[in-house]
Amino acid sequence: MSEPSNKNIYSELSGNLTRGCLFIISAPSGAGKTTLCNAILKKFPGLCYSISHTTREPRTGELNGVDYFFITDDEFKNNIKKDTWAEWAQVHGHYYGTSAQFIDRHLSEGKNILLDIDVNGARQILCRYPQSITIFIMPPTFDTLKQRLLKRGTDSEQVIAKRLKNAETEIAQKDLYKHVVVNDSLPEAIKTLSAIVSANQTS
Numbered sequence: 001m002s003e004p005s006n007k008n009i010y011s012e013l014s015g016n017l018t019r020g021c022l023f024i025i026s027a028p029s030g031a032g033k034t035t036l037c038n039a040i041l042k043k044f045p046g047l048c049y050s051i052s053h054t055t056r057e058p059r060t061g062e063l064n065g066v067d068y069f070f071i072t073d074d075e076f077k078n079n080i081k082k083d084t085w086a087e088w089a090q091v092h093g094h095y096y097g098t099s100a101q102f103i104d105r106h107l108s109e110g111k112n113i114l115l116d117i118d119v120n121g122a123r124q125i126l127c128r129y130p131q132s133i134t135i136f137i138m139p140p141t142f143d144t145l146k147q148r149l150l151k152r153g154t155d156s157e158q159v160i161a162k163r164l165k166n167a168e169t170e171i172a173q174k175d176l177y178k179h180v181v182v183n184d185s186l187p188e189a190i191k192t193l194s195a196i197v198s199a200n201q202t203s
């Protein structure tokens with residue numbers, strides 16, 4: 001199944017009626033996106049996290065309905081047919097998607113939402129909600145990225161190799177994003193990210 005095109009489905013919700021703000025965070029795997037998102041969510045309790053759906057296996061410690069909704073390939077593909085995703089993509093060989101119902105309901109309630117999605121997903125969300133604030137997290141160096149993936153210890157060598165290969169393609173698209181934050185010193189990156197959220201959140 002091929003990913004959706006970037007057709008402009010600019011809805012009423014992305015116009016004047018929208019009160020909440022969407023923050024899209026993308027990064028190559030291992031750059032520290034999850035660590036940074038968790039820190040930001042702690043700092044801004046009003047910010048709600050969009051829990052994605054995925055067909056990949058849970059990592060040790062990951063919980064269904066907390067880190068992701070873990071679903072089967074068939075469930076995912078049925079939802080593509082039913083057009084329930086605000087965006088979806090295949091990343092590192094698995095499906096990942098964001099519920100349109102979740103986003104539209106929370107935006108219409110005036111909530112600010114944080115999305116941790118890949119570059120293809122970010123493009124689709126930008127078409128649907130053009131006012132989204134886009135942030136790309138960069139590792140200080142490619143070698144640091146590799147070290148962080150190894151240190152995290154959650155993925156096999158084969159999976160790490162695949163993620164590093166994809167990282168080059170992802171980094172090449174960073175100009176799509178309004179903000180680029182280098183995650184070298186964690187406290188500095190949290191400070192920069194917090195300033196972006198503070199300046200753009202709507203409530």
Ligand code: ADP
Nearest residue numbers: 029030031032033034035148152183184185186
């Ligand atoms: P991602 O969600 O982008 O795949 P993680 O948040 O899981 O990345 O981070 C990958 C690893 O790097 C984790 O072990 C995390 O603790 C570590 N890490 C994250 N940010 C930093 C940083 N600024 N300095 C050193 N280690 C970091």
Ligand code: 5GP
Nearest residue numbers: 052053088089091096097098116117118121
């Ligand atoms: P991981 O498997 O390491 O949790 O995530 C792998 C990649 O999938 C990351 O780049 C992450 O941002 C991306 N991702 C997670 N959820 C979604 C989603 O709902 N949609 C899209 N397009 N990408 C996602």
